[in-house]
Amino acid sequence: MTLSRRDWLRTALFGTVAVSAGPVLAQAPRPSTPAPLGMLGLEAAQFGLRPGSAEDQSRALQAALVEAVKRDAPLIVAPGRYRIANVVLPENARVIGVPGATQFIAAQAGPMLVARRIKRAAIAGIMLDGLDIKLGQRIGLLNAEEVLDLALSDCEFANAGSVGLTLNRTAGRIERNRFRSMRDSALFSLDSRGLAIEANMVEDCGNNGIQLWRSQAGDDQSLVRGNRLNRIRSDAGGDGPNGNGISLFRAGGVVIEGNTLRDCALTFIRNNSGSNVQILGNQGRRCGETALYSEFAFEGAIIANNLIEDCAQGASVTNLDHGGRLAVVANNIIRNAQKGLAPKGKEPVGGSGLHVEAEAAVTGNVIENASDVGITLGWSWAMRNLVATGNVVRRTGIGISVSLVPKERNALIANNVISEAKLGAVVGTEFGKAVTGDLTKGEDKRAAGIRVEGNSVS
Numbered sequence: 001m002t003l004s005r006r007d008w009l010r011t012a013l014f015g016t017v018a019v020s021a022g023p024v025l026a027q028a029p030r031p032s033t034p035a036p037l038g039m040l041g042l043e044a045a046q047f048g049l050r051p052g053s054a055e056d057q058s059r060a061l062q063a064a065l066v067e068a069v070k071r072d073a074p075l076i077v078a079p080g081r082y083r084i085a086n087v088v089l090p091e092n093a094r095v096i097g098v099p100g101a102t103q104f105i106a107a108q109a110g111p112m113l114v115a116r117r118i119k120r121a122a123i124a125g126i127m128l129d130g131l132d133i134k135l136g137q138r139i140g141l142l143n144a145e146e147v148l149d150l151a152l153s154d155c156e157f158a159n160a161g162s163v164g165l166t167l168n169r170t171a172g173r174i175e176r177n178r179f180r181s182m183r184d185s186a187l188f189s190l191d192s193r194g195l196a197i198e199a200n201m202v203e204d205c206g207n208n209g210i211q212l213w214r215s216q217a218g219d220d221q222s223l224v225r226g227n228r229l230n231r232i233r234s235d236a237g238g239d240g241p242n243g244n245g246i247s248l249f250r251a252g253g254v255v256i257e258g259n260t261l262r263d264c265a266l267t268f269i270r271n272n273s274g275s276n277v278q279i280l281g282n283q284g285r286r287c288g289e290t291a292l293y294s295e296f297a298f299e300g301a302i303i304a305n306n307l308i309e310d311c312a313q314g315a316s317v318t319n320l321d322h323g324g325r326l327a328v329v330a331n332n333i334i335r336n337a338q339k340g341l342a343p344k345g346k347e348p349v350g351g352s353g354l355h356v357e358a359e360a361a362v363t364g365n366v367i368e369n370a371s372d373v374g375i376t377l378g379w380s381w382a383m384r385n386l387v388a389t390g391n392v393v394r395r396t397g398i399g400i401s402v403s404l405v406p407k408e409r410n411a412l413i414a415n416n417v418i419s420e421a422k423l424g425a426v427v428g429t430e431f432g433k434a435v436t437g438d439l440t441k442g443e444d445k446r447a448a449g450i451r452v453e454g455n456s457v458s
Contacts, residue, residue: 041074041096042067051080056107058084065093077126083107089115089123097125099154106130109161111143120149127156128164132181138188140166148193152177163188171195180204183235185211192251194221201228206235207242209264213249217273217297220251227259234265234288237344243267243288248274252298257281265343267293268308273322276300287311288342289349291334294327295319301327309335312342312350314367318357320382325358329365337370352376353393358384362391370396374421377411378403380431386411393418399425399457402450404435409449413439417456425457 047064049057061077061084068075074094079101085108089095093115102125104112112128115121121144128141140163144150150172157164160182165174171193178201179186185208189195192212202209209229212222224246234243241247243266248254252275261268261284268284270293271277277294279302284291291308292315294301301317308314314334317327332354339351351372356362357379367374374393377386383403389412393399399421402411418425418440428436428447436444439452 041076041094042071044075044077049077049082051078051082053083055083056085057082058087058107061087065090065095069093074122077102081105084112086110087113089113089118089121091118091120093118093121095123095126097127099125100127100156103127103129106133106141109133109135111140111166113142115142115144115147115150117146119147120151121147122151122153123155124151124153125155127158129158130160132159132183133161134183135160135162138163138166138184140164140188142166144168144170146170147172150174156180157182157186160184167192167195169193173198175199177201178203179209182206185209187211189213189222191215191218192220192222195223197222197224197227199226202232202245203230205232208232208247209245209261211244211247211249212251212254213247214251217250217252217275219253219276220248220274221253222251222255224254224256225258229259229261229268230263232261232264234343239342239345240266240270240272243343244270245284245287246270248272248277250274252276254278255280260284262286264288267291268311269293271295271298271301273297278302279304279306281305283307284311285309288340288345289313290316292316293318294324296322296324298324299326302330303332304328304330306332308332311337312340313337313352313355314370315354317360318355318379318382320357320384325360325384327356327360329354329356329360329362331364332366334365334367335369337367339371351397353396355379356386357382358386360386362386362388364390366392366394367396368394372396373398373401374418375400376403377401377413378406381406383409383411388413389415391416393421395420397421397423398427398429398434401427401429401434402447403430404428404446404450405430409447411450413450413452413455415454419458421457425455426452 048060145168147170167189180203182205186202229245245261245264248271257280264287266289273296290313291311353367353370355376374396399418424438426439
């Protein structure tokens with residue numbers, strides 16, 4: 001096929017023409033020859049980049065980037081494989097390739113592309129293949145540090161020896177990219193300045209999918225929306241840091257919405273110590289521990305409109321002992337929460353549909369086939385100001401359990417529909433052990449402070 005310059009440039013930008021690289025692109029003038037600026041940008045081939053060359057082409061790519069920035073033009077890279085390492089993105093760099101066809105291949109261990117302390121950079125249609133060369137902890141195929149506006153779209157990150165994309169104090173848009181076969185995680189962000197992470201595909205990661213962490217608890221303001229995450233393992237083990245589809249640590253003000261997750265070793269979405277986090281409208285199937293977590297030192301969590309199936313536990317809003325409090329858990333469907341061994345775990349975990357501890361409203365949820373308890377209100381002394389109203393609980397051991405350990409209790413359990421609860425519709429417990437009969441059938445002095453009314457039991 002004869003490839004015209006206009007054809008493959010159109011493909012790079014719009015994906016409308018199927019093309020293959022030809023040798024003519026490698027026969028462009030050498031860097032010493034003045035490089036003409038085309039209609040859509042500056043062609044990297046004019047600086048000596050040769051598709052399929054066995055040589056390290058980092059210097060040629062670096063020179064092409066510098067010249068493109070000088071001319072305020074995007075750098076267009078033709079289809080083909082280019083071996084590179086430690087290429088620095090200058091201020092206002094724009095790199096455009098043909099999705100699935102323009103491939104940067106790791107020439108050595110370390111990051112392939114680096115962006116440091118610049119205002120903006122953009123990359124579209126480039127594949128970065130790390131060849132599974134083992135890297136140090138949280139070294140990415142692309143490392144960005146203190147970038148005010150980083151735009152990545154229609155790129156692919158593959159075979160990373162640690163992380164696909166590492167961001168430090170960076171803002172921007174990470175959209176429509178694919179991450180596959182990461183030894184550690186697909187994306188790790190520390191101290192984000194606000195990221196939009198949308199419509200990406202994440203597959204086959206060793207420990208985590210998408211991670212948003214902060215050095216200190218603070219307002220992250222990131223959006224994680226419409227991503228698909230499949231097969232997240234927990235190779236490094238542990239009881240929480242690994243095995244998560246989406247992981248927040250101290251990152252507040254984050255919205256996690258409309259993501260689909262499958263086969264996560266421990267948790268679909270884990271929020272550790274992030275306040276004012278919203279987990280909305282996500283769908284998950286098959287995880288080994290708790291599907292949706294808000295834990296430790298957080299204040300403010302909304303977990304609503306999610307659909308969760310086949311996990312050890314559906315949702316947990318916990319750790320009043322660390323200040324975890326203030327939540328709404330509403331309108332979720334949770335099915336088949338079955339107690340079992342988490343990956344690399346030594347004792348059975350889970351068995352409940354959802355759990356809350358302090359200043360929490362649990363309303364409008366539908367929970368079916370939880371092996372132990374549909375809804376647990378509190379654990380040990382961690383039970384304060386709880387409401388469970390308008391929920392449907394079916395086929396479980398206990399329908400709704402409430403901890404009676406605290407001396408001062410305040411809970412309302414009203415207007416729920418509870419069906420086929422083998423061990424009682426509403427039961428008072430101490431340290432998980434039932435100490436009352438079914439409170440929907442009569443009062444019990446041991447349950448002082450617990451108001452049970454208007455529930456429909458069958």
